[in-house]
Amino acid sequence: MRDKIFSNNTDLVDFIFDKKVADVFDDMVNRSVPGYQTMLEMIGLIVKIYAKDNSNFYDLGASTGATSLALGLHNTHQNNKIIAVDNAIEMARKCKKNLTSKLSNFEVVCSDINDIKFENASIVVLNLTMQFIDLKKRQSLVDNIFKGLIDGGVLVISEKIHFDDDKKQKQISKLHLNFKRANGYSELEISQKRQLIENVLVTDSKETHLNRLKIAGFSESICHFQCLNFASFLAVK
Numbered sequence: 001m002r003d004k005i006f007s008n009n010t011d012l013v014d015f016i017f018d019k020k021v022a023d024v025f026d027d028m029v030n031r032s033v034p035g036y037q038t039m040l041e042m043i044g045l046i047v048k049i050y051a052k053d054n055s056n057f058y059d060l061g062a063s064t065g066a067t068s069l070a071l072g073l074h075n076t077h078q079n080n081k082i083i084a085v086d087n088a089i090e091m092a093r094k095c096k097k098n099l100t101s102k103l104s105n106f107e108v109v110c111s112d113i114n115d116i117k118f119e120n121a122s123i124v125v126l127n128l129t130m131q132f133i134d135l136k137k138r139q140s141l142v143d144n145i146f147k148g149l150i151d152g153g154v155l156v157i158s159e160k161i162h163f164d165d166d167k168k169q170k171q172i173s174k175l176h177l178n179f180k181r182a183n184g185y186s187e188l189e190i191s192q193k194r195q196l197i198e199n200v201l202v203t204d205s206k207e208t209h210l211n212r213l214k215i216a217g218f219s220e221s222i223c224h225f226q227c228l229n230f231a232s233f234l235a236v237k
């Protein structure tokens with residue numbers, strides 16, 4: 001369904017992942033996030049290389065389940081379970097519905113990802129989710145994930161990022177704005193969504209992400225993909 005949520009004046013205060021958003025999420029994310037499909041393709045490549053037999057995959061902030069599908073449909077290993085977690089009830093519902101006919105070994109958990117105990121994980125993905133986590137909780141979340149990963153397991157993080165350099169930040173924001181315009185969003189839709197999401201989507205710089213991964217103990221972390229102000233990181237335990 002096409003995203004028209006912000007096409008008229010709205011009286012919402014903050015952006016929330018409710019039924020309205022769940023219904024149009026796939027269209028919204030494709031028209032708002034440059035490189036979204038490539039992020040998913042990269043997850044498909046990563047699962048082939050880094051997954052291990054008899055281990056769990058975690059999809060954190062699963063929304064409608066696109067990442068779980070990329071993990072499940074490209075997996076070539078044996079005896080893996082996908083655990084898709086989202087704390088928004090409507091997203092968890094939609095995720096379950098989308099995965100049911102396509103995957104066999106999965107579980108959808110409606111919970112805060114900060115309360116999850118990660119166990120026997122070979123792949124953990126935070127695809128566009130860390131940016132919604134309280135800044136003070138981000139390091140402990142990555143620390144917990146690290147503890148739950150088996151040796152050689154990986155954490156994949158995709159995020160909107162910012163640049164500390166003002167000039168670079170302005171340049172990249174302008175390109176992102178034009179990406180949304182080119183995908184059919186009006187000035188009203190863009191400005192209303194920006195105002196609502198400002199308090200709930202808090203970006204980090206690329207350096208902050210890589211540093212957080214290092215502090216958690218990841219021996220190797222790289223930025224394996226970037227499109228404008230969106231980047232994906234791969235960290236190996």
Ligand SMILES: C[S@@+](CC[C@H](N)C(=O)[O-])C[C@H]1O[C@@H](n2cnc3c(N)ncnc32)[C@H](O)[C@@H]1O
Nearest residue numbers: 017061063066067086087088112113127128132
């Ligand atoms: C931008 S969407 C993620 C997109 C999805 N991972 C994908 O690949 O298409 C962010 C999701 O994170 C969820 N979320 C935000 N904070 C969360 C938290 N603390 N615990 C669990 N889920 C959370 C939201 O409900 C939303 O569905």
